Amino acid sequence: MEQLLALPIVRSFLPQGRKEIHLGDRLFYLSLKSLSVLIILSLCALVYLLWGMATPAFAKFGWGFFTTSTWNPVTEAFGSLAFIYGTVVSSLLGLLIATPVSIAVALFLNEVAPRPVGTVLGFMVEMLAAIPSVVFGIWGVFSLAPWVRATLQPAIQSYAGWLPIFQGPPYGVGMFTAGIILAIMITPTISSICREVFRTIPFTVREGALALGGTKWEMMKMAILDSSRSGIFGATVLGLGRAFGETMAVTMVIGNRPQISASLFAPAQTMASIIANEYAEASSDMHHSALAAVGLALFLVSLLFNGGARFVLWRTDRKFRSRA
Amino acid sequence: MNEPLPSFDLQRFDGRRRWKNRLAIVVLTLLTTLAVWPFVSILKYVIERGYPALTWTLFTNLPKPVGEAGGGIANALVGSITMVALASVVGIPAGIFAGAYLSEFGRGKVATTLRFTCDLLVSVPSIIIGLFAYTLIVIPMKGFSAYAGAFAMLMIQVPMVTRTTEEILKLVPQHLREAGLALGIPRWKVILRIVLRGSLSGLTTGVMLALARILGETAPLLFTAFNNRFWSEKLNQPTASLPVLIYTYAISPFDDWHAQAWAAALVLVLFVLLLNVATRLILGRRADIRH
Amino acid sequence: MKNLFLLFALSFASPSVFAATQLNGAGATFPFPLYSKWFDEYRKVKPEVTVNYNSIGSGGGIKALLEGTVDFGASDAPMNEEEMKKSKSPVVHVPTVLGADVISYNLPEVTKRLRLSGDVIADIYLGKITKWNDPRIVAMNKGVTMPDKDILVAYRSDGSGTTYIFTDYLSKVSAEWKEKVGTGKSVSWPVGIAGKGNEGVAGLIKQSEGSLGYVELIYAASNKLTYADIKNKAGEFVSATPETVTASAAGALKSMPSDFRVSITNAEGKKSYPISSFTYLLVPSTLAKEHGKEIVDLLHWVISPSAQKMAGPLEYAPLPSGLVSKVKAKVGSIKVE
Numbered sequence: 001m002e003q004l005l006a007l008p009i010v011r012s013f014l015p016q017g018r019k020e021i022h023l024g025d026r027l028f029y030l031s032l033k034s035l036s037v038l039i040i041l042s043l044c045a046l047v048y049l050l051w052g053m054a055t056p057a058f059a060k061f062g063w064g065f066f067t068t069s070t071w072n073p074v075t076e077a078f079g080s081l082a083f084i085y086g087t088v089v090s091s092l093l094g095l096l097i098a099t100p101v102s103i104a105v106a107l108f109l110n111e112v113a114p115r116p117v118g119t120v121l122g123f124m125v126e127m128l129a130a131i132p133s134v135v136f137g138i139w140g141v142f143s144l145a146p147w148v149r150a151t152l153q154p155a156i157q158s159y160a161g162w163l164p165i166f167q168g169p170p171y172g173v174g175m176f177t178a179g180i181i182l183a184i185m186i187t188p189t190i191s192s193i194c195r196e197v198f199r200t201i202p203f204t205v206r207e208g209a210l211a212l213g214g215t216k217w218e219m220m221k222m223a224i225l226d227s228s229r230s231g232i233f234g235a236t237v238l239g240l241g242r243a244f245g246e247t248m249a250v251t252m253v254i255g256n257r258p259q260i261s262a263s264l265f266a267p268a269q270t271m272a273s274i275i276a277n278e279y280a281e282a283s284s285d286m287h288h289s290a291l292a293a294v295g296l297a298l299f300l301v302s303l304l305f306n307g308g309a310r311f312v313l314w315r316t317d318r319k320f321r322s323r324a
Numbered sequence: 325m326n327e328p329l330p331s332f333d334l335q336r337f338d339g340r341r342r343w344k345n346r347l348a349i350v351v352l353t354l355l356t357t358l359a360v361w362p363f364v365s366i367l368k369y370v371i372e373r374g375y376p377a378l379t380w381t382l383f384t385n386l387p388k389p390v391g392e393a394g395g396g397i398a399n400a401l402v403g404s405i406t407m408v409a410l411a412s413v414v415g416i417p418a419g420i421f422a423g424a425y426l427s428e429f430g431r432g433k434v435a436t437t438l439r440f441t442c443d444l445l446v447s448v449p450s451i452i453i454g455l456f457a458y459t460l461i462v463i464p465m466k467g468f469s470a471y472a473g474a475f476a477m478l479m480i481q482v483p484m485v486t487r488t489t490e491e492i493l494k495l496v497p498q499h500l501r502e503a504g505l506a507l508g509i510p511r512w513k514v515i516l517r518i519v520l521r522g523s524l525s526g527l528t529t530g531v532m533l534a535l536a537r538i539l540g541e542t543a544p545l546l547f548t549a550f551n552n553r554f555w556s557e558k559l560n561q562p563t564a565s566l567p568v569l570i571y572t573y574a575i576s577p578f579d580d581w582h583a584q585a586w587a588a589a590l591v592l593v594l595f596v597l598l599l600n601v602a603t604r605l606i607l608g609r610r611a612d613i614r615h
Numbered sequence: 616m617k618n619l620f621l622l623f624a625l626s627f628a629s630p631s632v633f634a635a636t637q638l639n640g641a642g643a644t645f646p647f648p649l650y651s652k653w654f655d656e657y658r659k660v661k662p663e664v665t666v667n668y669n670s671i672g673s674g675g676g677i678k679a680l681l682e683g684t685v686d687f688g689a690s691d692a693p694m695n696e697e698e699m700k701k702s703k704s705p706v707v708h709v710p711t712v713l714g715a716d717v718i719s720y721n722l723p724e725v726t727k728r729l730r731l732s733g734d735v736i737a738d739i740y741l742g743k744i745t746k747w748n749d750p751r752i753v754a755m756n757k758g759v760t761m762p763d764k765d766i767l768v769a770y771r772s773d774g775s776g777t778t779y780i781f782t783d784y785l786s787k788v789s790a791e792w793k794e795k796v797g798t799g800k801s802v803s804w805p806v807g808i809a810g811k812g813n814e815g816v817a818g819l820i821k822q823s824e825g826s827l828g829y830v831e832l833i834y835a836a837s838n839k840l841t842y843a844d845i846k847n848k849a850g851e852f853v854s855a856t857p858e859t860v861t862a863s864a865a866g867a868l869k870s871m872p873s874d875f876r877v878s879i880t881n882a883e884g885k886k887s888y889p890i891s892s893f894t895y896l897l898v899p900s901t902l903a904k905e906h907g908k909e910i911v912d913l914l915h916w917v918i919s920p921s922a923q924k925m926a927g928p929l930e931y932a933p934l935p936s937g938l939v940s941k942v943k944a945k946v947g948s949i950k951v952e
Contacts, residue, residue, distance in 0.1 A: 028512035032425035036438045039422055039482060043441045046448075046456045046479075053459055073674070073774060074799040104355035112349055113356075121360055123604075128363045130600045132540025134567045135589045138574040139366045141822070142373075142582075149823060169745075169765030171808050172823055184362045191359070215345035245449025247543040248571060255808040256772045267808040272451050272543070277772055277811060279455070280468075280547040281675025295455045299448060306447040389651035390670075391837040391929075467639070467684045553651065554637070554665045561637060562667065575810065577817035577838040 094182030197231030374590030423489020454544030473549025488530030642676020642689030674774015691776025733788030768807030769828030907951035
């Protein structure tokens with residue numbers, strides 16, 4: 001044992017400068033550290049394997065993989081532009097709806113609602129985040145999509161039907177429905193972060209605004225919204241990252257058609273939903289590889305957005321801490 | 325000073341501000357209602373459509389051939405429980421110990437990297453985890469299996485448990501550790517017996533949240549555990565699960581399958597909400613004690 | 616922790632009481648209702664064997680067979696030369712039954728069965744006919760008031776034999792279709808929304824008023840979806856039934872190739888339903904020792920009268936009697952290592 005512990009590689013795992021510690025402690029520390037390294041390695045393996053799977057597709061199609069939108073497993077022509085478009089547009093649509101609602105929820109729960117009401121509603125919004133994606137999906141198929149088809153789309157088309165973005169037959173499923181589902185699913189995320197951000201604002205700031213004779217709304221505008229802009233921004237970016245990766249609910253209501261259409265009511269396809277739809281039954285190795293390449297792109301994008309959001313939020317947090 | 329101030333209709337101005345304030349509060353209330361509405365609607369649908377289909381045979385029978393009425397979801401229920409259990413046997417201890425590493429020894433490079441890794445893994449879309457499990461398990465084993473499904477769940481569970489464990493162990497007062505060490509108890513015993521055991525209820529909440537999450541995961545199972553119309557007697561066979569069953573039944577045209585999908589959704593939602601509510605109760609109680 | 620282990624142990628204890636061998640198959644959704652009925656019944660014939668069949672689409676079935684992740688595949692589209700080349704051991708096509716693609720639609724206000732012709736269907740799927748009250752549809756359906764609604768076109772998202780049969784038919788009846796889209800298990804559809812499997816397309820049709828899509832007959836029949844009479848090569852409007860499907864195969868029987876890979880869409884004959892097809896189980900011509908005998912037994916049972924008589928009630932056409940003996944001989948030629 002002592003010999004083993006003397007090995008340089010083993011020693012590098014041990015706490016430095018604590019030669020006197022108990023053998024049991026050393027072993028315990030060693031095993032915890034190996035476990036941690038194993039978890040870290042698993043992420044490396046994930047990236048490595050994903051890259052390995054995606055390579056044949058990148059090698060064959062090059063940048064064209066991201067700039068063309070033909071997706072034909074039979075002729076083995078693969079371009080992912082339509083899915084990237086679908087992911088970006090449906091997520092932005094979701095964000096467009098979710099951001100004002102989430103800010104309103106955070107303001108209402110933190111600043112307006114009486115305590116018990118706030119607790120109950122806050123609980124309900126947070127539980128929305130716990131509901132599995134596939135349950136949103138089945139609800140979307142049987143409740144939301146029929147409503148969009150029979151009520152929402154005819155209503156919008158009767159007022160703004162001349163706009164290209166609102167044209168097309170009422171399928172019920174499509175980009176717009178996916179956007180609504182995404183909005184519902186990311187609202188808990190954005191609103192709970194906004195609540196945290198608002199909480200970091202010292203009460204003295206609120207009191208100051210009220211003492212100047214401001215109404216409650218003016219207080220919220222001046223003392224809270226204006227000073228938490230970057231925090232709100234971070235929350236929305238995090239929400240966007242969540243929306244990008246959302247799979248099942250979107251797959252079930254987006255119509256699964258790989259096309260770039262001007263109309264928001266047209267069926268579309270996202271990066272996550274194409275993988276969900278086709279991976280288990282992909283018909284060739286190149287098909288598998290192309291799907292993995294879409295997956296790799298999705299992975300990198302979600303990494304970028306989550307990392308970015310965390311950075312912004314971390315900075316806001318620090319700003320307020322240093323001020324308080 | 326002698327000159328009177330220029331006349332200024334303060335009352336009208338104030339009135340407008342007050343109206344604006346009222347309007348703003350009404351709008352905030354409406355938007356919050358809008359945000360809560362989907363939760364109510366989903367619950368209503370799941371209960372309304374799922375409850376009538378909740379029968380004893382649903383939980384004990386295998387699915388009937390396509391298009392025939394009746395049958396149950398027993399294999400999916402067992403499949404889900406099997407895979408969650410399989411993942412948890414490895415994932416819960418791994419997560420707790422990794423979390424302990426972060427809170428007790430968490431200053432070095434490895435710890436920083438681990439924290440970063442866990443944050444990344446938590447935010448990676450779960451379907452990507454599925455791709456990983458497919459390449460690592462399904463291809464070498466030449467087939468879909470419960471192992472692959474459980475592995476995908478494991479990859480989602482471990483980082484979650486790790487991070488919550490770290491947060492919870494940080495709440496353990498430093499003097500408890502010092503007291504233990506002062507008595508001459510070795511550090512590993514202090515961590516196991518005092519730190520971990522002392523935060524058992526907190527750790528339970530982290531574990532329950534992770535369980536709720538992996539129980540509802542669908543995307544990573546689609547091409548790892550896949551599906552099975554019968555019992556999977558071995559772990560290396562394709563295995564049915566509740567979320568995949570809900571997905572395949574929901575997009576089918578059969579009324580009977582729709583009813584079963586809603587029933588399965590009800591079961592899933594009940595489980596998940598129950599775990600979440602229990603977590604809150606435990607955490608709420610702890611918070612009261614601390615204050 | 617102890618409880619967890621207990622749970623763990625329990626969850627294995629219950630299922631392991633059951634059968635000893637499980638055969639895994641995957642592929643076509645077209646014959647899935649019949650296959651799942653068969654494989655359920657098969658447990659009564661051979662309680663020690665369970666057959667787990669997953670309807671993932673013909674394309675997926677062929678792929679799974681080539682990769683060796685399943686014991687047998689299933690497809691409505693015969694494998695093409697390129698796919699045959701990829702297989703280590705030659706693949707045997709075992710025809711099991713015949714079925715039909717129907718053009719199903721959801722128009723509650725129309726009570727009389729619609730009539731459609733191949734060129735009209737092609738133009739709907741090409742996006743040239745977009746309204747239900749298009750003059751060409753109205754002309755074919757005298758006495759029916761067609762609603763002024765958009766046609767919501769549905770197609771298959773997965774690699775599908777049902778799609779192959781349908782596009783094979785459209786390519787035969789429409790030159791424009793053949794040139795712009797062509798035949799395949801998945802093609803670039805000019806318009807429409809996609810559903811996964813026959814189940815998914817039937818689900819879409821059932822969910823959306825004004826929709827139209829192609830599904831296997833039983834998916835329409837068992838869900839009370841309406842479907843159109845189709846104009847055949849002889850100019851007659853024919854309903855899809857097991858009889859009209861069998862009539863389509865009559866011509867092909869005379870010149871059946873030895874590997875059974877044959878298309879019977881747009882067949883001659885007054886009674887022929889034009890969008891019909893055989894559907895196949897696919898197995899390697901040499902099977903591994905493990906499960907080999909069980910697979911051959913299963914294939915023999917599938918073409919036996921007791922299995923074939925289950926086809927009719929599910930709206931499939933049983934194999935014509937002249938063909939059964941040939942298929943039997945073929946199954947007999949499969950070797951087990």
